[in-house]
Amino acid sequence: MASIRVTEVLAAVGCTSRASENAGAYFDDIAFQQAFHTLDPGDPAVFATQLRSFGAWAPRAQPALARRYATEAPEGAPIAVRSACEVSRALGPRLGLPEAAVLALTEVKERWDGLGAPDRLRGDRLSLAGRILHLAEQAVLAFRGRDRAASLAELRRRAGGHLDPDLVAVFAADPDAVWGVLDQPDLLTAVVSAEPGLPTVVRPEERDHVRRSMSVAVDLKGRYLLGHSAHVAEIAYAAGELTGLSAAERANLRAAALLHDLGRTAVSSSIWDHPGPVGPGDWERIRLHSYWTDRVLRRCPGLTDLAEIAAGHHERLDGSGYHRGVRLHDQSASARAPGPRSSPWSTGCCPDSAPPAGTSVPAGGGRFRMNY
Secondary structure, eight states: OHHHHHHHHTTTTTGGGGHHHHHHHHSOHHHHHHHHTTOOTTSHHHHHHHHHHTTTTSGGGHHHHHHHHHHHHHHHHHHHHHHHHHHHHHHHHHTTOOHHHHHHHTTTTOOTTSOSSSSOOOGGGSOHHHHHHHHHHHHHHHHTTSOHHHHHHHHHHHBTTTBOHHHHHHHHHSTHHHHHHHTOSOHHHHHHHTOOSSOOOOOGGGHHHHHHHHHHHHHTTSTTOTTHHHHHHHHHHHHHHHTTOOHHHHHHHHHHHHTTTGGGGGSOHHHHTOSSOOOHHHHHHHHHHHHHHHHHHHTSTTTGGGHHHHHTTTOOTBSOOSSSOOBGGGSOHHHHSSTTSOOTTOTTTSTTOSOOTTOOOOSSSSOOOOOO
């Protein structure tokens, strides 16, 4: 039960490994992932219908994106998915996951009929946790935009193809038990409350492993971000020492810096990898990434204390930063340290990262033009 639950929560942990490639090929890696998980190549008629709208997030390029996927996926998907599985396998032990959960994470994109990836596993060669994950994912996706009867019909259609038919039969015997959970206003709270036995906790001495693992997954979101969070964390720690923070405050500052870019995962990699200045719409999406960092950390009891510092890495002393626009007197000493911010003007890290010609950098206390 524990392995199944952990697998369900962390099913997408390896997806950032292909974010830049998917964004480069399909314009938006997030939209691509959403569409990919609904495709059903095991049913030719349904698959053909799905391809007619595949790529709708980029209307002008939609027919070309559909053709690209249909042409390249049969050979390319196993290679692409394998990289995500490798990330899941590497991060799983660092997150303290049991081997059964790690194995199931490598089966996220497999199928009962053997048409999945990366290893074309089929039937009982798939772990039970993996098969339950497939059913749970498709139940959630089917429930979007359908009533309960139509959602159940979609799962039955996929039985024996995408999904284990025996598990679908078990689900169909009492579908309201699942649909009722999906009607909960706060699914995260519902999932945590439903944990069997004693709640899982991360001991203080284990928190650093979790934070570093999360930062590794986040830094895979962009072509030029490998090691970014760890580097920012070390700069933050050194800056804290120079400004006289205590050892405990410096440790907290480094921890927050490791997690400062969690919100990047909510923004398409096509924006992070953009080679020049971005437009107003994309800029608004960029400004939201620190907001998402704040929301993620505040929903994790063991990390809530890091939210203010981590999500404040684009604030400025004069109040012109984002996402809250706070001024000097509203920021804690740790939040004001230069380290937790993305390093100013670090070349190649982010779009539009170089300073304008002739611009001088203020020594302190004023306004810094920071990376995204």
